[in-house]
Amino acid sequence: MDAPYAQQEQLEPGIGRVLAHNASAFTYTGTQSYLIGADEVAVIDPGPDLPEHLDALEKAIGGRRVVAIMCTHTHRDHSPAARPLANRTGAPIVGCAPLALETVGPRADASFDGDYGPDRVLDEGETVQINGKPITAVSTPGHTSNHLCFAYEGALFTGDHVMSWSTTVVVPPDGDMAAYMQSLEKLRQRDDRIYYPAHGAPVTNPQQYVRSLIGHRMQRERQILRLVTERARPIPDIVANAYPGLDPRLVPAAGGSVLAHLLDLERRGLVEQRQDSWNAV
Numbered sequence: 001m002d003a004p005y006a007q008q009e010q011l012e013p014g015i016g017r018v019l020a021h022n023a024s025a026f027t028y029t030g031t032q033s034y035l036i037g038a039d040e041v042a043v044i045d046p047g048p049d050l051p052e053h054l055d056a057l058e059k060a061i062g063g064r065r066v067v068a069i070m071c072t073h074t075h076r077d078h079s080p081a082a083r084p085l086a087n088r089t090g091a092p093i094v095g096c097a098p099l100a101l102e103t104v105g106p107r108a109d110a111s112f113d114g115d116y117g118p119d120r121v122l123d124e125g126e127t128v129q130i131n132g133k134p135i136t137a138v139s140t141p142g143h144t145s146n147h148l149c150f151a152y153e154g155a156l157f158t159g160d161h162v163m164s165w166s167t168t169v170v171v172p173p174d175g176d177m178a179a180y181m182q183s184l185e186k187l188r189q190r191d192d193r194i195y196y197p198a199h200g201a202p203v204t205n206p207q208q209y210v211r212s213l214i215g216h217r218m219q220r221e222r223q224i225l226r227l228v229t230e231r232a233r234p235i236p237d238i239v240a241n242a243y244p245g246l247d248p249r250l251v252p253a254a255g256g257s258v259l260a261h262l263l264d265l266e267r268r269g270l271v272e273q274r275q276d277s278w279n280a281v
């Protein structure tokens, strides 16, 4: 794919971006790491542990002091470069919590970075100072239970919570549709001027875009409810009807997303599961 790998693009004063070479059906052109600051910097979403990408980040840092290496969440395309970059720069890893484990077993699957170990976890509203200006954590669970966005000077670094190229994957058990919708509503009530997602172009009309995402999910929910009202259906049948012409590589993710909707509807008493099929109550 023709994309600006391994080089820093300056997006605005104090905000740079380096694209990692990990394009896929889930990552679009790859993971975008952001550099914030001037004579000292913070790195948001260091990305996958690829030597070429780490070299590019180190070159973009250019010997400046790294105040923090910050991760929005712990999917493998976001956080594995944190530790090697910390080793290269001496910077602390600050940001999302390691993945919480349920009492009955791990919520994680193969897409999670189990080696992630932060030096400091940021809770809602906590900050890192960069050149005297705060980068503030905005808790946004849904895509994952530990997802954070980071706010800086009117820009919001949205990780995978809001992306410009595709809707966000919300897959149980760690992904939670009700939490995701609440986290979208949280962004709708903010007045950020621009979003910088981990994948895809900046979003220059945040409020309008978030409203369209909320509308899209509500439409999807109505569609799923209509399908299981017609008759009891297993998830693959719902996916085939709700996502005609879907890229076969994305069918498992779509199935996860349908399950996330169904679990949310079940909690609200609107659907129930019998064997492998779901029906309206």
Ligand SMILES: [Zn+2]
Residues within 6 Å of the ligand: 073, 075, 143, 160
């Ligand atoms: Zn992710």
